[in-house]
Amino acid sequence: MRILPRTVSATVYTGFLVLLAIAPWIFSVIDEPFYLDLLSRGLILAVAALSLNLILGYGGMVSLGHAAYIGIGAYCVGIPAYYDFYNGWLHLGLTVLVSGLFALVTGAICLRTKGVYFIMITLAFSQMVYFTFVSLEEYGGDDGLVIYLRSEFPTWLSMDSPVALYYWIFTVLLITLFFIHRLVHARFGRVIVGSRFNEDRMQSLGYSTYRYRLSCYVISGVICGIAGMLLGNFTSFISPEMMGWTRSGELIFMVVMGGAGTLFGPLVGTAAFVFLEEFLSRITIYWHLIFGLMLIALVLFGKGGIHGWLSAFDSEEERG
Amino acid sequence: MNQPLLEVTDLNKNFGGIIATSRLYLSVEQGQVHAVIGPNGAGKTTLISQLSGQLKPTSGRIEFEGRNITGYSTARRARAGLARSFQITSVIMPMTLLENVMLAVQGSEGHSFRFWASVKRDGEMIDAAMKSLVEVGLDDRADRIAAQVSHGERRQLEVAMALAMGPKLLLLDEPMAGMGSEETARMVEILSRLKGDKTILLIEHDMDAVFSLADSLSVLVNGHIIATDTVEKIRNNSDVQQAYLGEEHA
Numbered sequence: 243m244r245i246l247p248r249t250v251s252a253t254v255y256t257g258f259l260v261l262l263a264i265a266p267w268i269f270s271v272i273d274e275p276f277y278l279d280l281l282s283r284g285l286i287l288a289v290a291a292l293s294l295n296l297i298l299g300y301g302g303m304v305s306l307g308h309a310a311y312i313g314i315g316a317y318c319v320g321i322p323a324y325y326d327f328y329n330g331w332l333h334l335g336l337t338v339l340v341s342g343l344f345a346l347v348t349g350a351i352c353l354r355t356k357g358v359y360f361i362m363i364t365l366a367f368s369q370m371v372y373f374t375f376v377s378l379e380e381y382g383g384d385d386g387l388v389i390y391l392r393s394e395f396p397t398w399l400s401m402d403s404p405v406a407l408y409y410w411i412f413t414v415l416l417i418t419l420f421f422i423h424r425l426v427h428a429r430f431g432r433v434i435v436g437s438r439f440n441e442d443r444m445q446s447l448g449y450s451t452y453r454y455r456l457s458c459y460v461i462s463g464v465i466c467g468i469a470g471m472l473l474g475n476f477t478s479f480i481s482p483e484m485m486g487w488t489r490s491g492e493l494i495f496m497v498v499m500g501g502a503g504t505l506f507g508p509l510v511g512t513a514a515f516v517f518l519e520e521f522l523s524r525i526t527i528y529w530h531l532i533f534g535l536m537l538i539a540l541v542l543f544g545k546g547g548i549h550g551w552l553s554a555f556d557s558e559e560e561r562g
Numbered sequence: 563m564n565q566p567l568l569e570v571t572d573l574n575k576n577f578g579g580i581i582a583t584s585r586l587y588l589s590v591e592q593g594q595v596h597a598v599i600g601p602n603g604a605g606k607t608t609l610i611s612q613l614s615g616q617l618k619p620t621s622g623r624i625e626f627e628g629r630n631i632t633g634y635s636t637a638r639r640a641r642a643g644l645a646r647s648f649q650i651t652s653v654i655m656p657m658t659l660l661e662n663v664m665l666a667v668q669g670s671e672g673h674s675f676r677f678w679a680s681v682k683r684d685g686e687m688i689d690a691a692m693k694s695l696v697e698v699g700l701d702d703r704a705d706r707i708a709a710q711v712s713h714g715e716r717r718q719l720e721v722a723m724a725l726a727m728g729p730k731l732l733l734l735d736e737p738m739a740g741m742g743s744e745e746t747a748r749m750v751e752i753l754s755r756l757k758g759d760k761t762i763l764l765i766e767h768d769m770d771a772v773f774s775l776a777d778s779l780s781v782l783v784n785g786h787i788i789a790t791d792t793v794e795k796i797r798n799n800s801d802v803q804q805a806y807l808g809e810e811h812a
Contacts, residue, residue: 429674432681436654436665443652446614447727448640448669457675 250555255506258513262412266405278404284516285411286472291496291508292418293465298494299503300426301458302438303353306361306490307368311463313375313485314341315470320387320480330393330401333471341467342460344371349459353452365487375482386481393475401475411472415509418465423505425461434458435503499540501549510548565628567592567731567761568613573622575608575785582608583619584785590731590763595753597764597772600782606765607649609782610735613763614646615639627730640669645729647720649736649765653708659719660704663691666726694726698752714745721752725760732762738771750774773797 261268262285269278290312297303318337322328348367355363381387392401401407425431437444437451444451474480492515500511518536522529544550566589575583582605590596600606611617613624615636624632631639640646653662664681667690668674681687695701698718703711708719717737724732737753738746750771756762757775766772772779773793780790781802789802796802 424678424680427680427682428678429668429676429681431677432661432665432668433674436657439654439656440652442616442636443648443654444665444669445636446616446640446646446648446652447666447723448637449674450635450637454674 249553251506251549251552254552255510258506258510259416262415266408275404278408280516280520282404282408282411282476283473284512285408285415286469286476287493287496287516288509288512289411289415289418289469289472290466291493291500291512292415292422293462293469294493295497295502295504295508296422296425296462296465297459298497299501299507300431300438301434301455303455303459304361304494305352305364306487306494307348307364307366308462308466308493309485309487309489310368310371311341311345311466311485312470312473312489313371313480313482314344315467315472316474316477316480316484317375317381317387317470318467319393319471319474320389321381323389323391324381324387328391328394330395330399333393334468337467337471338464341470342464345460345463346456349456349463353455353459365490368485368487368490372482372485372487375485382481384482386479386483389474389478389480392478393471407472407476411476414468414472419505419509426505430454430457438503495537499537499544499547501547504546504549507547507549510552514548564592566590567627568763569625570613571623571625573609573612573624574620575605575612575617576620582785583612583622586622586782586785586787588780588787588790590761591778592761593758594777595757595762595764595775596778596780597766597776598780598782598787599766599769599772604782605785606782607735608785610646610733610763610765614644614733640727643728643730644733645724645727645731646733647724647735647737649739651713651716651720653716653719653723655709656707658705658707659695659700659711659715659722660688660691662708662719663694663722663726664688666694666723667691670727691726694722697725697755698722699748712745714741714748717741717745717749718752721749725756730761732756732760734762734764734766736765736767738766738768746771 265281266278269275290308294305294308297305315337318340319333322332322336352360352363352367375381376384392407395401401410426435433444433449433454437455441451473484496511496515497508498511499514500509501507518533522532540547568590570586570588573583573586586609598606598609608617612619615634619632623630626642626644631642634642654665664687667687668681692701692704695704698721700715700718700722703715708716721734721737738749741749746768753775764772764776776793778791779793779796780787781796789796789799791799
């Protein structure tokens with residue numbers, strides 16, 4: 243059992259997680275509660291990015307419709323709350339069920355295609371969900387829905403205060419990181435990674451790759467749904483805007499910026515994204531332009547994203 | 563009379579108007595090395611792709627151990643014991659040689675819906691994979707990335723992966739393709755060690771290799787097998803010489 247991280251990148255990530263763990267305390271000391279909000283939102287997006295990374299980074303399935311699951315998760319809180327059902331287990335169970343089913347049905351169709359067709363069909367399905375919620379007048383349609391109370395859990399699991407909600411999100415993030423870490427090194431994950439590089443070869447080795455990829459797609463959808471459930475609780479106002487295709491694009495940006503197919507890449511990518519969005523937009527209203535230029539630079543020069551830069555400092559034999 | 567391990571009956575494959583396989587009959591006996599030779603474009607790889615399931619035949623029947631496997635998917639045929647190597651090297655490039663072979667072992671061990679235990683700590687799987695790497699003489703390169711070893715070594719890796727599946731029948735599609743003479747000699751040596759132990763259907767261009775490895779031989783011309791016999795008899799068959807071997811062997 244080793245205690246201290248061995249590589250530069252692992253040291254940075256460990257430090258980052260420790261900072262996240264004590265962040266509410268720091269923000270209360272410097273009396274800046276706004277940053278806790280910013281961080282909470284960032285970590286929710288990080289969970290969504292981690293889930294996208296599972297299919298995009300490890301599995302090579304580029305989905306441009308992943309924000310649909312954020313919306314599904316959020317409405318799995320919003321719609322029961324509209325009828326005064328606030329039980330948190332109900333919200334969580336419903337989120338897992340609906341996002342899992344949606345991923346199973348749409349994934350079964352999407353995974354019959356490859357490359358650009360896969361991108362387009364995932365986009366099409368997410369737009370279907372988007373316009374479905376736009377047209378649901380009962381639940382606010384375009385205007386969205388206000389959630390008056392957060393999901394109710396037993397006292398020790400309560401998410402009622404901002405700090406409690408933050409730790410809820412942080413715990414989900416840690417569980418997701420650990421789960422994905424185990425998953426990609428287990429037999430299942432090896433099949434997913436192998437299929438990304440050479441699906442034909444995997445089939446001739448005896449793997450029915452479609453089943454494995456579909457299962458991976460469902461797991462990813464469920465995790466992203468849970469991120470949506472957290473976002474619904476966090477914003478307490480939900481609208482179809484949450485699942486627009488631009489949000490799906492931003493999730494891809496976070497994954498690629500941090501380093502697709504790496505465990506911590508999406509986390510640091512999301513952190514960078516939220517930071518840039520927040521601070522660039524304070525400097526200039528044309529921040530999207532700077533953002534776009536950075537994206538181009540990243541694609542041209544930044545092989546492996548932020549994780550790639552960090553691991554360049556790791557010594558040769560410890561990398562991997 | 564024993565039933566052959568692989569029995570192909572009246573196999574036909576058309577791509578539009580082009581006939582790639584025509585009225586093809588082939589059987590491979592248990593324990594034999596059977597080679598298929600033929601000029602470029604004779605339909606050798608098309609044949610092997612139909613046997614391993616990447617291509618669906620237009621008509622015909624493929625039986626493996628007496629079972630009709632014509633409708634099986636590639637993955638199901640692999641699990642039934644048909645292992646294929648590719649003419650154009652097909653391995654998982656960013657993975658190490660050991661990881662590649664471990665995937666082959668894992669594929670032969672039932673379903674992979676196991677989400678928790680790390681394969682890096684699976685001693686049995688590592689041992690099985692190392693055994694295959696030893697058989698092709700790559701054990702000292704186990705931790706190298708596939709993209710960084712030589713072409714010849716990747717060809718050996720292909721064979722190691724096919725072996726690691728524990729197959730009943732090895733389908734080797736030009737294992738010597740693109741190799742220098744030294745590498746070819748090494749591959750012939752590897753394959754001759756498997757001879758007698760494994761049943762092999764060998765598709766090969768290199769005549770010296772075929773003549774030294776094969777027990778029996780089929781000659782494929784324009785998608786049709788024009789002769790099947792022992793190596794000696796094929797060598798002296800004048801039709802075959804005309805169709806394929808050319809002046810120098812006459």
